[in-house]
Amino acid sequence: MKISHQKDDEPIQFVDLAAQRARLGDAIEVAISKVISHQQFIMGPEISQLEHLLAKFSGAKHAITCSSGTDALALLLLGFGIKPGDVVICPTFTFCATAEVIAWFGAIPLFVDVDLNTFNINPTDVQNAIDTAQNNGHKVTGIVSVDLFGRPADYKALEKLAKDNGKWLLCDAAQSFGASYNNRNVGTFGIATATSFFPAKPLGCYGDGGAIFTDDDKLASLVKSLRSHGKGEHKYDNIHIGMAARMDTIQAAILIEKISIFPEEIEKRRRIAEKYNNYFSNLTNVIPPSYHEGSTWAQYTIQVDPQKREAIQKTLRQEGIPTQIYYPIPLHRQKAYRSYPTLRKELPVSDQLAASVISLPIHPYISSKQQEYICQTIKKIVC
Structure with missing residues (x-):
């Protein structure tokens, strides 16, 4: 089948970062140059500035930047104290990172189906999975929901289900930062939310990057330690077994400019x-x-x-x-x-x-x- 080609100045892009770059003018270059000038490439001042903007945007009490959306999920699982053999319910129709991080810790992803209309995790399946697993003697510790393609999951049902069953709810919002559900912003559901700033995301940097959102003071403090090798008062005082999961300052500087539009x-x-x-x-x-x-x-x-x-x-x-x-x-x-x-x-x-x-x-x-x-x-x- 041959169809007459469209007539336009530019070819159609699946994601057009060049057009966004043009929209921002020279702001990105100026922001990067500032980082190069002050030389604080790890945990420079732009990190705390971005975290403030992210928290304000989302409405969450704490926004904690990190190295990727995958590492955001992993940091939270560490913060929850996940153990080998723990069962975590998650959807099967998603990117592998959702389940990958569960398996990293020797825990068991239990896959459930999604809703045909929303593409998101099916709450009825989640309840059935909790009942089935526990009837078979397995310890279900939590649920990971996914806001697929940018649409928030059914948080009204999921938050109630998690509370009624005594499970934590971790929200995988890798594709949905900036979304809202029932007049609440993504980043304010469950115990915590993880997002990604991969370049193709609605809010993306020019490399890997991610963030965690929570209202839990204790969890926020723990995650900040875990992203820097579990440090205590200083980097050679290790009070937890952690990760090297910090966002680099240049990516933060880029995101500060992008979040303005x-x-x-x-x-x-x-x-x-x-x-x-x-x-x-x-x-x-x-x-x-x-x-x-x-x-x-x-x-x-x-x-x-x-x-x-x-x-x-x-x-x-x-x-x-x-x-x-x-x-x-x-x-x-x-x-x-x-x-x-x-x-x-x-x-x-x-x-x-x-x-x-x-x-x-x-x-x-x-x-x-x-x-x-x-x-x-x-x-x-x-x-």
Whole structure:
């Protein structure tokens, strides 16, 4: 199938960091130069400045920067005192880091399914997993939720479920920092929240970076120690076994500049997502995601006929439209995780999504003309 190419000044990007860079002018270079001048590359003054901005933005009492979203999860599990053999419930339809950190400590990820409409962890499955595991003599210590593609999980149900069952709730918000749920910002749910500043995230740095959010003073103090090798009064006074998990100062300086335009960028993402949804709701062969006004829309993910997905993706690529598949294989089916338990033998929703999802370009700098071209091209392909 050949479709007339879109006419625009720039090719369509899946994530357009260059356009964002142009929007910020020379602010990034100036910020980096300041760090180079003062030479405090580790835990320089920009770290505490960024943490203040992140806490203010989220509404959490404490924001603690670290080296990556994965390390944010690991630091929190260390802070929770996770032990070998502990069972932690998590979704199977997610990036591997969610379960990876659980396995690092000899704990057991117990995989459950997700909701077909939201792509997020299914609270009913979580309750069933707690009951099943404990009936079989296993110690369930906590739950890791994931805000997939920027949409917050069902925290009303999950917080109640965690409280009623005496479990901690750790929120994996690697894709959802900046989102909200029931008039509460991401970063204020559960005992703590972990996020990522990987470059492709809605708020991303120019390398790896992450942060932890919590209102728990004791946990915050512990995590600050753990990210710096478990230090006490000074770096040669080690009171915990910790990690080397500090954010470098240059990344903090970059994020300080980016967070100044972050609210504007989130609003643009939401408008683009709403336009996509309005368009695709009229197509019988495309299932758009259910719209959630509080999402950051880190990804815009549709579902198509699994038998046609590869051909659709190939044609889109030929027409200059980049796409991605998040995620082609649920974790419980991957070699590294096949030995870990699942709630049921089959987790059908995750299998269905893995076979049918396609993520389309969504970022604040897509032009209306580019988005119209994407929509029209998909319509011609699937109809």
